[in-house]
Amino acid sequence: MKQKIGITCYPTVGGSGVVATELGKLLAEKGYEIHFISTSLPFRLNKTYPNIFYHEVEVNQYEVFQYPPYSLTLASKMAEVIEREELDILHVHYAVPHAVCALLAKDMVHRDVKVVTTLHGTDITVLGHDPSLRGIIRYAIDRSDKVTAVSKALASQTKEMLHISKPIETIYNFIDERVYRPHYLKSELKEAYEIKEDEKVIIHISNFRPVKRVIDVVEAFSVLQKNCNSKLLMIGDGPERNKSLKRAEELGIKDYVLFLGNQKNIVDYLNIADLMFLLSEKESFGLAALEAMACGVPVIGTNTGGIPEVIVDNQTGYICSVGDVKAAGESGARLLKNKQLYEAFSYASQQRVEKVFASSLIVEYYEAVYNEA
Ligand code: GMT
Numbered sequence: 001m002k003q004k005i006g007i008t009c010y011p012t013v014g015g016s017g018v019v020a021t022e023l024g025k026l027l028a029e030k031g032y033e034i035h036f037i038s039t040s041l042p043f044r045l046n047k048t049y050p051n052i053f054y055h056e057v058e059v060n061q062y063e064v065f066q067y068p069p070y071s072l073t074l075a076s077k078m079a080e081v082i083e084r085e086e087l088d089i090l091h092v093h094y095a096v097p098h099a100v101c102a103l104l105a106k107d108m109v110h111r112d113v114k115v116v117t118t119l120h121g122t123d124i125t126v127l128g129h130d131p132s133l134r135g136i137i138r139y140a141i142d143r144s145d146k147v148t149a150v151s152k153a154l155a156s157q158t159k160e161m162l163h164i165s166k167p168i169e170t171i172y173n174f175i176d177e178r179v180y181r182p183h184y185l186k187s188e189l190k191e192a193y194e195i196k197e198d199e200k201v202i203i204h205i206s207n208f209r210p211v212k213r214v215i216d217v218v219e220a221f222s223v224l225q226k227n228c229n230s231k232l233l234m235i236g237d238g239p240e241r242n243k244s245l246k247r248a249e250e251l252g253i254k255d256y257v258l259f260l261g262n263q264k265n266i267v268d269y270l271n272i273a274d275l276m277f278l279l280s281e282k283e284s285f286g287l288a289a290l291e292a293m294a295c296g297v298p299v300i301g302t303n304t305g306g307i308p309e310v311i312v313d314n315q316t317g318y319i320c321s322v323g324d325v326k327a328a329g330e331s332g333a334r335l336l337k338n339k340q341l342y343e344a345f346s347y348a349s350q351q352r353v354e355k356v357f358a359s360s361l362i363v364e365y366y367e368a369v370y371n372e373a
Pocket of ligand 1: 014015150173207209211282283284285286287288
């Protein structure tokens with residue numbers, strides 16, 4: 001019989017929530033019983049599945065607490081669901097607080113549930129530097145039955161930073177290839193945005209946090225734009241949006257940069273794009289790059305975290321140093337102007353997704369982890 005699996009993630013927009021939800025959906029399609037335990041319905045859970053259940057964690061504010069007790073409420077809900085639904089596995093995304101909550105829940109119940117923790121980055125690359133949290137992150141990793149990380153870079157960084165000897169298995173992000181593929185609706189959507197037929201489309205998709213270096217994206221585009229007739233689509237929203245808009249004004253390229261905010265049908269935008277910029281200073285994997293590559297869009301990325309494990313330099317895109325906007329812009333323009341080279345990169349991008357990041361492969365890796373646990 002297939003295991004019963006509880007999944008906890010941040011259900012709002014974000015790569016980790018996407019990976020957790022898509023994994024739950026694919027496991028459900030393979031016959032597993034899946035129980036999402038989170039504060040709201042994961043946003044990608046957009047279809048009905050008879051074997052997917054959702055257990056809401058209701059975090060209340062009490063006068064006696066200065067802060068709402070999210071972690072305690074979650075641990076308590078996890079314990080309740082483990083016992084009532086007879087879960088075999090709790091797969092939690094993020095070491096803090098989710099793995100800590102899962103370990104607490106495991107301790108509360110009379111059932112040998114196994115805890116599988118997936119590290120997505122921020123818990124290590126940001127929180128791991130905080131001396132007040134290092135101990136609890138190390139505890140969460142050491143006590144989990146199995147730990148996975150979304151890139152080799154993240155796995156080794158975690159081991160080094162936190163002095164962890166426990167094996168951390170790398171399982172890459174994946175995409176649903178039924179959704180992320182070339183659609184060829186280029187001309188209609190381009191027209192809707194008044195992008196001319198011969199103009200190239202550069203795309204950036206992120207949450208506009210400072211680590212994403214969206215100002216670099218605008219600056220790199222400004223270099224590219226000098227050599228190649230093009231427009232930049234900035235998709236997403238976050239703290240650096242206004243600064244990047246201001247930078248576009250300063251550089252005199254405001255009319256060529258379209259800030260579209262958060263969008264649902266990302267695949268449609270990827271299908272009018274010719275090139276993606278992902279110029280982060282920290283990025284444990286870069287799911288947005290993978291989604292672009294699946295649609296045949298080469299990516300220019302930075303030499304940081306897991307990005308070089310996704311983009312093969314000089315084959316599916318280019319890798320440049322963090323902050324080197326000149327190299328990013330110039331290599332982008334060169335690629336877009338060489339039709340033959342561009343087509344080879346586009347094809348190689350799709351091939352790489354099929355061979356290395358296919359959802360069927362990645363789901364099997366997670367199943368093996370569950371069985372080992
Ligand atoms: O990129 C973000 O800021 C969102 C973050 C998240 O928690 O969803 O994404 C992280 O997890 C994704 C899924 O594993 C990775 O593809 C992203 O690279 C990673 N983000 C960072 O490391 C900054």
